[in-house]
Structures are given as C-alpha cells and as structure tokens.
Amino acid sequence: MHIEQQEEAVKKRPVGKRLWQYALHFKGSFILALLMLTLAVAADLSGPFIAKAIIDRHIIGIEQPYYVTQTASKDNVSFNDATYKRADRFEPGETKGSAIQILQVGKSFYLISGEAPTTTGVREYQDGTLKITAKGQVWEAAAQPLPLSQLLVFYEPEIRGILYWLGIYILLLAVSIVMSFGKILGLQTAANKVIRKLRGDVYAHVQRLPIPYFDNLPAGKVVSRITNDTEAVKDLFVAVLSNFTSGIITIAGIYVALFILDTKLALFCMVLVPLILVWIVLYRRIATKYNIVIRSRLSSINAIINESIQGMPVIRAFRREKETMDEFEKLNEDYLTYSNKMLSLNAYTSHNLVNVLRNVAFAFVLWYFGGASLSASGIVTLGVLYAFTDLLSRLFQPLTGMVNQLATLDQSIVSAGRVFELMDEQGEERHDGSMPRYKGHVEFDQVSFAYKEDFVLKNINFEAKPGQTVALVGHTGSGKSSIMNLLFRFYDPQQGEIRIDGNVIRDIPKQWLRQHMGIVLQDPYLFTGTIESNVSLGDPRISRKKVEASLNAVGADRVLKTLTKGLDEPVVEKGSTLSAGQRQLISFARALAFEPSILILDEATANIDTETEAIIQEALEVLKRGRTTFIIAHRLSTIRSADLILVLHRGEIVERGSHEELMAMEGRYFRMYQLQFGAQVENQAQSGQIGEPSFAPLEDAGLEGDEFEHNTDASNEEHTKKKRAAIAQAKPASAAYK
Structure with missing residues (x-):
C-alpha cells in the first residue's frame, strides 16, 4: 500500500471514537485521575x-x-x-x-x-x-x-x-499532598489497563484470524502491531491526556482571571485560541505522513529481524550475511530519514513557535496598553498591566506542554489506526463448549477446492470408516495436504461436502470439530517450556501420569532416557536442542494424550533416521489403534498396511484400494513402488539377500506427474517384468509391514 493510501485509510478509520470506547471500559480510573487533578482543594x-x-x-x-x-x-x-x-x-x-x-x-x-x-x-x-x-x-x-x-x-x-x-x-x-504524583499514577494505571485490554483483544483476534491471512503476512509485522503499536497508544493516555487536560483547565482558569482584570485585554488574547487550533490541524496533516512511514518501517524491521533469527542457520550456511545486512540497512536508513524529518518538524514548530507567539503577544500588550498606561491615558493601570503580563506568561506554559505533545498524539493515533486495521480483518467466530467424541466416519462428497483461482482439488470422493487407516500418496502438489486442511477446516471447500458421522463439518463450530482431532506434522512444533508441557499443552485434563504413559506408549522413553531431567527437561524455542526423532516422538505422545478420534500423520517419518524409524513405526501402530487415521506419506513403507490408499494426481484421485489391489492394477501406485523399491529389491534378489528396501522419497527419483508414463513405456517392459518378479518375492521384515 502506498503512503497516500495508508494515510487515507488511517483517516477513514474512526480511531478516536474507538479509543474512547476502550477508555470507557476503565472510566472510573480516568475520572478519578482527572478529579485528582482538578479537585485538590x-x-x-x-x-x-x-x-x-x-x-x-x-x-x-x-x-x-x-x-x-x-x-x-x-x-x-x-x-x-x-x-x-x-x-x-x-x-x-x-x-x-x-x-x-x-x-x-x-x-x-x-x-x-x-x-x-x-x-x-x-x-x-x-x-x-x-x-x-x-x-x-x-x-x-x-x-x-x-x-x-x-x-x-x-x-x-x-x-x-x-x-x-x-x-x-x-x-x-x-x-491534596501529592496531586501530581497521584495524577501520573492514576493515568498510568488506567492507560496500562486500556493497553492490556487492547493488546489482549488484538492477540485474541489474531487467534481468530483464518489461516489464509497468515499465508502472506510476515510474523514480525503482526508482532510489531501487538507490541510496539499498542505501547505507542499508551502514551496517548498518559502524556497527551495529562498535558491536554491540565493545560485546558489551567488555560480556562487564566482566561477567567483575564476577563476579571480587563475585558479588552482578554478579548485580544482570545485570538490565540483559533491560532493554536489551526496550528494543530496543519501539524497533524504533515506529521501523519511521516508517522505512517515510521511505523511501517519499524514493522518491517521487526519482520526482517524475526525472519533472520529463525533462518540464521540457512543464512550462515549459504553465506548470505552481507545481503541480509544490506536489506536490513536499507529499511533502517529509511526509518532514520523519516525520523529525522519528524524531529525537524517538531523543532520548527513546537517550542520555538510558542515562543514566537508569546513574544508577539507581549510586544502588542506592551505597545498598545503599556504605552497608554505610562501616558496616564487611563486604559489600564500599571497593577493590572503587571498582573496581566504575569497571567499571560502563565498562559503559554500549558500551551507549550500541549504543543510539545502533538508529536506523541499523532504517533499514537497512527499506531492505533494500524492496530484497528488488524482488528478489522474478518475473523472466525468462536464457540464455547464442546461436542461428544465422534466415531470418526469421514466422507468426502464431490469436494472441489481452490486456494485462489485454480482448483487444487477436483471432485474428491472417498469414505473412511471408523478405525480405518487411509493413506494419501502422490507427487508434490497433488493435493494431499489440502485434503487434510479441509478436514481440519483451516479452509472450506468451494464445492461439495465433507461429513463426519453424517454431519456436514461446515455446520460444526471449528473449535468443537478440532477437539477430537490430532495431528503429527513432518516438522513438529515444540513450544518453550518442558517436555511435559509440550505433551499436555497446559491442558488440566492431562495429568503428569498420563503424559508419562503417553510417552512410554509411543516408545519415547527409549529415546528420551538420556535426558537428565526427564519430563522436566527444558525445551527451548521449536525444540532446537532435541533431535528430530525426539521431537517427533514428543509430538506422537501429544497426539496420543489428547485421545483424538481422527488422527492425521503428515509425512511424520520423513525426517527420521533409520534407527529411530523402527521406534516410530511401533509408535504409529499405537497411535492408530481405535481411531480413524489419515497418513500423508512419500515413504510407501509407512502405508503398506493401510486399509485404503488414495493415489492423487493433479488434485484428483486416480487410484484407490489396498496395497495388494493397487499393485495388481499395475498403475501409478505400482510405478511409484517400483521407483522407490525396485532397484534395491532387484539387486538383493540377484545376490540372494532380500532385506529391507530403501525409503527414497518419490521426488528423489526426479520424477513427478506425467513423467511416470514417459519412463515406463513399452521400451522398458522387459526391465519392468524383472522388477515385478523380484518385488513379488520381497517380504519386508519390519513390524509395520506385517
């Protein structure tokens, strides 16, 4: 968005009204603080x-x-x-x-x-x-x-x-003793309450934002709005409100005194009021442009810092430190440029301009009224003139304080506008409560889905009965993960229906739907805390004993036994101090502890070493027991025992059946199996040693989509027959294949 568009967006949003509504939540604190200022006597x-x-x-x-x-x-x-x-x-x-x-x-x-x-x-x-x-x-x-x-x-x-x-x-x-202390404390406390509520509302709204919103928004920019922008709003209630309130009260009192002294002198000084108002309007018109850029650049700086820290191993490995630093410096320099422009604007206008107005007012009073007093023309007495000049001097003290807060005022309004812009994004409605644990009968009925314009899933039809294991295979981009995204209602399909136990999931609140679902990702996410907290996720229903039982059930005790503190072993961000196998087993235990009726395994063994994979395979059998399981896998070793295998190609199900049925069809799944296992099995058959096949992912073969047909034509028929014979003799030894 261009600067002009951002400025227009800020103007269109009723920022002041919405801030006022937030202040009303704690009106008692604000009223008390203002009474402490005005009612000391x-x-x-x-x-x-x-x-x-x-x-x-x-x-x-x-x-x-x-x-x-x-x-x-x-x-x-x-x-x-x-x-x-x-x-x-x-x-x-x-x-x-x-x-x-x-x-x-x-x-x-x-x-x-x-x-x-x-x-x-x-x-x-x-x-x-x-x-x-x-x-x-x-x-x-x-x-x-x-x-x-x-x-x-x-x-x-x-x-x-x-x-x-x-x-x-x-x-x-x-x-009465410490009025100014009480005023600051009261406003600070009230402001902190407003910011706490505002920040809490923003964070809660972020939790309700649909998954597509985060697809194109850097995490650092969201963090900046929740932290930096809300903190800037606090200054509005502390510094700006305090100075403007005390200034208005002081100025009103001084004008009353001026009118008591001399009406003509007071009327002359009233000219200052419209001058100040015009000044504020002009100042904000210029300052808003600068502040929009400043807050935007600060948000971008936070985003690049967040991205750089998370991607530091990649930056170091590919020696991109200089390029990353150059990108950061460009944003930093832009931020400095506009910050300096803002400083120059404040230097030209704030205190200096007040002094100019004050000196002009003094000169006029002394010239017009002072000369008349000295010449004994009787316009005002010397005593009135002295009192008037003293009051006039006092009048500009609150004016100076108010004008010096204009920069903070505008910065706070711009920051509040950015916060409310995030809160205006359409969120998902939350529903409290829960639903009974469903059986796990899943049906996809003529489901078609597109993230943007092109459909990535077309007329998907299948049924997963309670307790069955359904595997999804296919090349990258074939739509496997999209099916799971729809099942979790991270997205909703444009056409067709998805039903669980006969109920259309679009009619089920998302929080209720996901209550009885579990997922294990290829790269499991662990939160800062301990192993226990990462399994239970702080749910009071999951006791320490249940956490330990879940870890033992998936075999994690064999892998985690080297950790000195056991369940209380600290876990840093993303579990970077743990191995891939340890992280995966913790995620398995997490899924088991929540006892889902539907379990999704999204390439859960893709990054696991051979030794740990044997434990993982046993863990999979424990996890799948008594629940409907969906497995997304490139390693066909993990899905051989699946009740139903769906082969996807370009968003469509092109084959379905058990492993034996698909092998007998000699179609796409058969060719995928050949690509992964054929070469090694053939070599082992020739040497008389039939063992565990290798688990190279489909993409490692360098073939995707229509390339299967090209590489398995009639010219390779003889070679294919030999492989088929060798595969038929192969009897995998692992428990997962039994």
Whole structure:
C-alpha cells in the first residue's frame, strides 16, 4: 500500500471514537485521575464532612432502633436468636417486627426492648432501669448491660462503611499532598489497563484470524502491531491526556482571571485560541505522513529481524550475511530519514513557535496598553498591566506542554489506526463448549477446492470408516495436504461436502470439530517450556501420569532416557536442542494424550533416521489403534498396511484400494513402488539377500506427474517384468509391514 493510501485509510478509520470506547471500559480510573487533578482543594475540605459521616452514620448511628426483619441483607445483625436491621436501612414497605435499642450511659451501653421516644437529655442507669430526663420529663424503661462482645455484633455491619469513608479520606488527603504524583499514577494505571485490554483483544483476534491471512503476512509485522503499536497508544493516555487536560483547565482558569482584570485585554488574547487550533490541524496533516512511514518501517524491521533469527542457520550456511545486512540497512536508513524529518518538524514548530507567539503577544500588550498606561491615558493601570503580563506568561506554559505533545498524539493515533486495521480483518467466530467424541466416519462428497483461482482439488470422493487407516500418496502438489486442511477446516471447500458421522463439518463450530482431532506434522512444533508441557499443552485434563504413559506408549522413553531431567527437561524455542526423532516422538505422545478420534500423520517419518524409524513405526501402530487415521506419506513403507490408499494426481484421485489391489492394477501406485523399491529389491534378489528396501522419497527419483508414463513405456517392459518378479518375492521384515 502506498503512503497516500495508508494515510487515507488511517483517516477513514474512526480511531478516536474507538479509543474512547476502550477508555470507557476503565472510566472510573480516568475520572478519578482527572478529579485528582482538578479537585485538590475540595480534598482538603472533605475531611470534616467525612468525619461527620463516620460519627453520625456508623458510630453514634447504632443508637437508632433495630427491628426484627425477615429480609436477607448485608446490614442485618444476628442477636439472641433473632435477625435485626437498623431502622434507617429498611426499604419502603418492608415489614418491621419488634424493636430493640442500644443507649450509651457514660462508658457503658445498655439494651432496652422497644423504642425510646427521645435519645436527647440526661441519661441514668440504676438497678436495671434506664432513665432519660429531658425538659422536665422523665422516661424510663427496663434495661440490661450490653457486654463488649455483644456490642461488637452491632458494629460489624458498620465496619465496611467506616473503612469506605476512611479510604476516601486517605485517598483525598494523598491527592491534596501529592496531586501530581497521584495524577501520573492514576493515568498510568488506567492507560496500562486500556493497553492490556487492547493488546489482549488484538492477540485474541489474531487467534481468530483464518489461516489464509497468515499465508502472506510476515510474523514480525503482526508482532510489531501487538507490541510496539499498542505501547505507542499508551502514551496517548498518559502524556497527551495529562498535558491536554491540565493545560485546558489551567488555560480556562487564566482566561477567567483575564476577563476579571480587563475585558479588552482578554478579548485580544482570545485570538490565540483559533491560532493554536489551526496550528494543530496543519501539524497533524504533515506529521501523519511521516508517522505512517515510521511505523511501517519499524514493522518491517521487526519482520526482517524475526525472519533472520529463525533462518540464521540457512543464512550462515549459504553465506548470505552481507545481503541480509544490506536489506536490513536499507529499511533502517529509511526509518532514520523519516525520523529525522519528524524531529525537524517538531523543532520548527513546537517550542520555538510558542515562543514566537508569546513574544508577539507581549510586544502588542506592551505597545498598545503599556504605552497608554505610562501616558496616564487611563486604559489600564500599571497593577493590572503587571498582573496581566504575569497571567499571560502563565498562559503559554500549558500551551507549550500541549504543543510539545502533538508529536506523541499523532504517533499514537497512527499506531492505533494500524492496530484497528488488524482488528478489522474478518475473523472466525468462536464457540464455547464442546461436542461428544465422534466415531470418526469421514466422507468426502464431490469436494472441489481452490486456494485462489485454480482448483487444487477436483471432485474428491472417498469414505473412511471408523478405525480405518487411509493413506494419501502422490507427487508434490497433488493435493494431499489440502485434503487434510479441509478436514481440519483451516479452509472450506468451494464445492461439495465433507461429513463426519453424517454431519456436514461446515455446520460444526471449528473449535468443537478440532477437539477430537490430532495431528503429527513432518516438522513438529515444540513450544518453550518442558517436555511435559509440550505433551499436555497446559491442558488440566492431562495429568503428569498420563503424559508419562503417553510417552512410554509411543516408545519415547527409549529415546528420551538420556535426558537428565526427564519430563522436566527444558525445551527451548521449536525444540532446537532435541533431535528430530525426539521431537517427533514428543509430538506422537501429544497426539496420543489428547485421545483424538481422527488422527492425521503428515509425512511424520520423513525426517527420521533409520534407527529411530523402527521406534516410530511401533509408535504409529499405537497411535492408530481405535481411531480413524489419515497418513500423508512419500515413504510407501509407512502405508503398506493401510486399509485404503488414495493415489492423487493433479488434485484428483486416480487410484484407490489396498496395497495388494493397487499393485495388481499395475498403475501409478505400482510405478511409484517400483521407483522407490525396485532397484534395491532387484539387486538383493540377484545376490540372494532380500532385506529391507530403501525409503527414497518419490521426488528423489526426479520424477513427478506425467513423467511416470514417459519412463515406463513399452521400451522398458522387459526391465519392468524383472522388477515385478523380484518385488513379488520381497517380504519386508519390519513390524509395520506385517
């Protein structure tokens, strides 16, 4: 996308509105921080009011009558096998039972039945009788002393209210003492919450993006938007919001004072407001162009760094260090160029321009109003002039702070636009919950699929019954992996239906569908952690005992026994410290631990040495037991015992059947078998030693697609017959072939 197009895209996205919506999630924190900035004086005056509320409502308040209640409430008090609530806490229409009341006489408290007509007057307690004398009248009632333990029962509901008011008092007291500290802390905390939510939403959205989105997007660019761009947005809420809010409040107060001093002088200074607004608009128009390029180049730099680190062995092996460095330097130089342009723009406009405006304003005031004062023309007095110039000087301090934040403001808006651009990508809907474990009856019905325009699968029809093993073979690009991508619903077909147990998978939520599927890739991916965490993937349903059992079942204990820490052996990124066989066995154990009903093995033995392959073959038998299994393989040794073998060519199934049936057909599969095993078997037959055939992949023979026909024509018929006879005598010895 060109710079002009990116700029237009940023303008079209309602960035400000969406940032405001995020801020509203934590409006309490922002409001509190802004109140700390603007209401410092009110904090000092709030102390007596808070003390009054604590004394009247919570300390002396227990002398109000208590009535028996049948309504549950956090304000209820349990006393003498009855539940009471204070009179002022009853809801309108709520039924009141019999009453009791607590009255204090000296340092002691007494309990009376009923309600005293008045609590003011002289109180006395003698011989079980409490007397209240007020205005010459005496009221008395039977009373009993209330021990401290029982008195505290009535204070329990008040503790919450007392702590609430004390918290407010301490908070407001801190505001009055360290207002600026509180302001920064409040805004920083709120900003961190916004960024945490924004970053969490972005990452969650990345998890929902369809697989095709990542086909053409470098991982480093996605990382840059999740980390760098969201961090830049934080400055908007911390520095920009703080400076602009305090600046606006200060400027408003100064203008009020200016109008009180002299209306004409204040009106003159009002000219500065539209000048600042025009200035901000023009600045952002230029700065946005620069910031779009800066953020884009930073994203590209992250992408090339990520790619270089992951591909470092290849770069070193092919001595491409200089070329990689040149590519990096080109992006780095471009980033520096536009960063310098941004610095120049800030240098020309921010602080220097404020000084120019301030000096012009001072010169005008001194020339117009100062000369008149000195000539005693009576426009303003010297005192007013001094006060006015002092206020005018103070006016430009917040203006300077606001203008200096324009660069941060624009950078934050551009970064937010890039983040929201990623979030606007169409994601997949997530569904919570799960579905029962299905049997694994898979049907492909007239399925055709294209990644872009050309169909890579055409009219695919086959059925895999529960517990069967289905193998997919064919040259590179024939459509084997595409079938598995459709089964996992990484993509959906343009034509036809895929059914599991009779249910069309397009109608099943993807998360539910994949819950009972497992996959083992040719190059298994291990995460940073331990061997145990890579098998369980942090799923609480998979215990340590189950992890160990799964590893033992696939034979991994024989390969991993050399590791000193066992299951707790650290695994670095991608498992680079482990061998290919160890990584593959861990991935087998992972698949087994999750107990899928459908298992996909995508060339799972392609990178395994001969010694480890024997263990892997045994592991495969364990994995396949009791579940529908799909095997994508170039090594025909791994699929000889498959219940159904599908031979694909240019996106179509050209042959299907068991190994024996396909060999009898003498078609494409037969020729593939010849290419892989024929030469060695023939040599072994001639020497009288029939052993394990070699496992050269199909592509190693240098033949793909229609080249099979060209190399197996009538001119080679005699040679083919000899090979066929030798193959018929071959009896592979490995357990996988039995």
